[in-house]
Amino acid sequence: MIGKTREYPKEIMILEAIVRRFPRDDFKKAEFERKLYRKRAGYKGEKALDYFLEQVDHSEMVILNDLRIPINSTHFQIDTLIITPYFLLIIDSKNYAGTLIFLPEFNQLIRIQNDIEEVFPDPILQTKNQAYQLKTFLKKHSMTPPPIEYLVAISNTQAIIKNPTNDREVSYRVFRSSNVAFKLPLFYQKHTQSLLSKNDIKKIARHLVKAHEPLIPDPKSMNLPFNKMVKGVQCPACEAFGMDYHQGKWTCKNCGHKTGDAHIQALRDYFLIFGSSINSKQFRDFTNVKSSSTAKRLLTSMDLNFFGTTKGRTYSPGKNFFD
Incomplete structure (x- = not known):
């Protein structure tokens, strides 16, 4: 077995x-x-x-x-x-x-x-x-x-x-x-x-x-240019960054591809590089989502744990978020 x-x-x-x-x-x-x-x-x-x-x-x-x-x-x-x-x-x-x-x-x-x-x-x-x-x-x-x-x-x-x-x-x-x-x-x-x-x-x-203790490297020890890392949602079709979110869909400005869940990979990237906690403002900045209500809706739709009140709420990966 x-x-x-x-x-x-x-x-x-x-x-x-x-x-x-x-x-x-x-x-x-x-x-x-x-x-x-x-x-x-x-x-x-x-x-x-x-x-x-x-x-x-x-x-x-x-x-x-x-x-x-x-x-x-x-x-x-x-x-x-x-x-x-x-x-x-x-x-x-x-x-x-x-x-x-x-x-x-x-x-x-x-x-x-x-x-x-x-x-x-x-x-x-x-x-x-x-x-x-x-x-x-x-x-x-x-x-x-x-x-x-x-x-x-x-x-x-x-x-x-x-x-x-x-x-x-x-x-x-x-x-x-x-x-x-x-x-x-x-x-x-x-x-x-x-x-x-x-x-x-x-x-x-x-x-x-x-x-067993799995190896989980700390990006903070890798001398990364954190302030220069590429932001935005990546298109799963052409791999260009900078998709726009409108009426429940992400649209690629480069190839026109549309999808509803491209933000999930972007958030995975954020957690893997910057740490296992994010708030609404950081999410909006990283994904270029303008509306705070849209950001909240996207965050609460994913397999995430949340902590704190509505104003100071932070989110972290749920058990199956990286599956």
Whole structure:
């Protein structure tokens, strides 16, 4: 069963809002675009692994996706954790393109793409560290885990994987995501003793899900040009900003597209960039809505919580506002 689903990361939502609203003539925009590209690629790789794991028999396992667990004064992250009665399995997804050359002797991964050579940290060592941290965490909370295995899944189907030193650890730990159904039986053959009951598995899963602390970056720490971020409602058709609201419809001045709910994405952007509270005046300023009664009607029509009296009322996202 899936004990924790993989949700669209709040970090990506924040970066998307920043890129949408970043001043076009600011050279720093490219930096955020590159970061967003990497984060989206990583998430795409994780979802590719999820797809192939869906085709595996779940009757004896619990799958936890996207864990971020506190340990001492820091956190460790796990893309995918499979809990079985016989072993725990950590899978780290990599969606790198190009030629991937594993050099475990130096704990390096070399990526060659478009004749450019880059060095990445050894993902095998990364997952090995995650296994150590997970074991430490469980023991600290009075849980004795079974053997903890770890794998690196290469999700990009166009990637060329090379193991020039024929290292056994690389051959054993690195695989393509599409091969996960054939990789799992190797661990069942290796670990034949059932060490966890169904209640033990539920206890471990429940404890990890409860300890999970999602990464939510603070835009205030990103040195953003807040006073220059683009205001206005963005057209969902042509992506131009500055839609006008009249008689219950938003109309794009650029392409003429009409819609009734374009303000929702604008408000999401505001919350993601400027913080989780807004009042009527700020909403009108950000969306260019002239009428205070119209602003109130739009705000109260959305999944928002509100605080305070009518005059000093502020609004914040409801439980499902970002769904």
